[in-house]
Structures are given as structure tokens and as C-alpha cells.
Amino acid sequence: MKKMELAFLVMLFMLSPVIMRAQVAPAQTGGSTFRLALGAGFSPFKTDYAPQWMYGVAAYGDLDFRRWIGVEVEGRTVQWNVTGNLREDTIGGGPRVRIAHIGRFVPYAKLITGLGSIDFPPGRTSPHYTHDTFFYWALGGGSDYKLTPHVYLRGEYQYQWWPGWKPNGLTPYGFTVGANYRF
Numbered sequence: 001m002k003k004m005e006l007a008f009l010v011m012l013f014m015l016s017p018v019i020m021r022a023q024v025a026p027a028q029t030g031g032s033t034f035r036l037a038l039g040a041g042f043s044p045f046k047t048d049y050a051p052q053w054m055y056g057v058a059a060y061g062d063l064d065f066r067r068w069i070g071v072e073v074e075g076r077t078v079q080w081n082v083t084g085n086l087r088e089d090t091i092g093g094g095p096r097v098r099i100a101h102i103g104r105f106v107p108y109a110k111l112i113t114g115l116g117s118i119d120f121p122p123g124r125t126s127p128h129y130t131h132d133t134f135f136y137w138a139l140g141g142g143s144d145y146k147l148t149p150h151v152y153l154r155g156e157y158q159y160q161w162w163p164g165w166k167p168n169g170l171t172p173y174g175f176t177v178g179a180n181y182r183f
Contacts, residue, residue, distance in 0.1 A: 035062075036182070040057065042058075043076055044175055046172060046174060048172050049086060052081060056080060062096060064096075069095070069096075070098070072093060072094065072110050084121045085121055087119040088116065089116070092114020093112060105144070107143045108141060112138040116136040116162050118165075135163070140158035142155050143156075157175055158173065
């Protein structure tokens with residue numbers, strides 16, 4: 001008999017959200033103040049190590065808490081258009097502030113902190129030193145363009161500081177052009 005009672009309680013627990021939802025009228029307004037967007041893009045960057053522009057890809061997620069304020073998490077790898085072993089990867093996150101909408105444009109500014117990893121060709125004095133990882137921070141800004149209610153196009157500029165690179169740090173900068181989906 002105890003197994004039957006336990007099975008009944010488990011079924012009642014699992015069906016309780018369905019039963020409770022059936023008793024409540026749906027809300028006409030409101031909803032969550034959180035908005036999630038996931039996106040990716042193409043990133044041409046000036047790495048401050050290679051003399052030419054390098055190319056890569058970026059992926060990001062935005063979580064907006066209120067109408068204007070949120071956080072962004074992003075990852076980027078820049079590794080194409082160079083000969084030899086040169087690559088810069090970053091992963092980081094930080095606050096993002098959206099500025100007043102201008103038609104379909106949603107401009108924003110952000111401050112990102114995280115880790116940057118660089119692979120580089122060996123030097124004559126240190127042939128085995130070909131990789132390092134540093135803390136970095138970056139300022140960025142751009143605009144999302146509302147294409148549909150859920151799909152936005154993005155264009156942004158970012159300037160990074162890698163203070164740990166000797167002697168003066170690295171200061172990569174570049175652009176990202178891509179799209180995101182807002183849930």
C-alpha cells in the first residue's frame with residue numbers, strides 16, 4: 001500500500017503545475033524583466049603583435065536586467081590572415097548599458113574584463129616561449145539593429161588593454177559584425 005501512496009504523491013507533485021496553471025488567468029501585461037540574447041560574429045582585429053589585420057570569430061551572450069542595464073559574456077579567437085603561429089583568444093564579461101533607442105537601432109556601451117591568451121612565434125633568445133595568458137580589460141560600444149522581433153544585427157568596436165605583456169602591454173582593437181537572437 002505504501003508504494004501506491006508514494007506513486008500517487010509523485011504523480012500529484014508532477015501534475016501540480018498543470019493543475020495550478022489551469023486555475024489562473026494568463027497575465028495581460030508584464031512578464032520577466034530579463035532578456036537573453038545569444039549571438040556570433042566575424043571579427044577583424046589589429047592584434048598589436050602582427051603588422052596586419054587578423055580575422056576571427058566571436059560568440060556572445062547578453063542578459064539584460066532592466067530596460068537599460070545588463071551584462072555581456074563574450075569569447076573571441078583571432079587567428080587567420082597571418083603566417084606562423086600567431087593567435088589571440090579572449091574570454092570575458094562585464095556590464096553593458098543600452099542607450100536610448102533610435103528607430104530600429106539600439107546603441108550600447110560595455111566594459112569587459114577577462115583572460116587573454118596569445119600564441120606567438122618563438123624568439124631567438126627564448127625558443128620555447130611561444131604562449132602566454134594575461135588578464136585584460138576592454139571598452140566597447142556599438143549598435144544592434146532590430147531586423148525582426150527576435151533577430152538583431154550587430155556592429156561594434158572594442159579596444160583592449162593587456163597590461164601584463166612586457167614591456168608596455170598589448171592594445172588590440174577591432175570590430176565585430178554579426179547577428180543575435182533575443183529570447
